[in-house]
Amino acid sequence: MKSYFYSIVLVAFIYSVGCTSKNTEIKTEKQEVEGNDLNTYQGRLNEIDLYTKLMFDDSLNFNKLYAEKLLNAYDLFIKNDSYYNISKDYMFKAGELCRALDKPHDAIKYFNLLLEKDPKHKLAGTALFYKAMIIGDYLQENELAIETYKEFIQKYPNHELVESAKASIELQGKTMEEIIKGFKEKEKNV
Numbered sequence: 001m002k003s004y005f006y007s008i009v010l011v012a013f014i015y016s017v018g019c020t021s022k023n024t025e026i027k028t029e030k031q032e033v034e035g036n037d038l039n040t041y042q043g044r045l046n047e048i049d050l051y052t053k054l055m056f057d058d059s060l061n062f063n064k065l066y067a068e069k070l071l072n073a074y075d076l077f078i079k080n081d082s083y084y085n086i087s088k089d090y091m092f093k094a095g096e097l098c099r100a101l102d103k104p105h106d107a108i109k110y111f112n113l114l115l116e117k118d119p120k121h122k123l124a125g126t127a128l129f130y131k132a133m134i135i136g137d138y139l140q141e142n143e144l145a146i147e148t149y150k151e152f153i154q155k156y157p158n159h160e161l162v163e164s165a166k167a168s169i170e171l172q173g174k175t176m177e178e179i180i181k182g183f184k185e186k187e188k189n190v
Contacts, residue, residue: 041081047073048090064101071097078113088114092123095130104138107131125156129165142173 036050037043051070055063074094078087095110111127111134118124129152136145149165149172156162171179 038076041084044073044077044080048077062100067097067101071101078110082117088118088121089123091117092127095127099130099134099138102138104134107134119155125152125159126161128152128155129159129161132165133168136168136172146172 036046038047048070051066051073055066055070071094074090074097077090078094081087091110091114095107095114098104098107098110108131111131114121114127115124115131128148132145132148132152135141135148139145146169149169152159152165153162174182
C-alpha cells in the first residue's frame with residue numbers, strides 16, 4: 001500500500017513539474033507573439049531587449065532561433081532608427097551575431113555600415129579588424145584580407161589589435177604545417 005501511495009505522489013509530482021514547464025513555455029511564446037509594437041522606437045528597443053534576454057538566458061547553449069530573431073530586431077532598428085547613436089552599437093553587434101551564425105557576407109555588411117556611418121566610433125577599429133578576419137578565415141580571400149589588415153593598421157595604429165593584425169598578415173594563407181614550421185625556425189634562431 002505504501003509503494004502504491006509513493007507511486008501516486010511521484011506521478012503527481014512529475015505531472016505538476018511538466019505542467020509548470022509547459023505554462024512557462026506558453027508565457028514565453030505569448031510574450032514573443034504579443035511582443036512589441038515594432039512601429040515605434042521603444043517597441044523596437046524592447047524587441048532587442050527581449051531577444052537578447054532570451055538568447056542569453058541559457059549561457060551554456062547558443063539558441064540559433066533567438067539569435068536569428070535578435071538579428072532581425074537589430075536589422076529593423078538599424079533600418080528605422082539609424083540616426084540614433086545606439087544604432088552604431090547595434091550595427092557592430094549585428095556583425096558579431098552574423099559571424100556567430102556563419103553569415104560572413106552579412107557580417108561584413110554590418111561592419112561596413114558602421115565604418116561608413118562613423119569611422120571614428122569606439123567600435124570602428126574592431127569592426128575593421130573583424131572584417132579582415134572574416135575575409136581571410138571564412139571567405140579565404142587572402143590578398144583582400146591582407147589589404148584589409150593593412151588598412152586597419154594604417155587607420156587605427158594605436159588600436160589594441162594592431163599586433164594581432166600584423167601576425168595575421170604574416171600567417172594569412174599559410175597552412176597549419178607552414179605555420180608550425182615557421183615557429184620551429186624562429187625557435188632555432190633565438
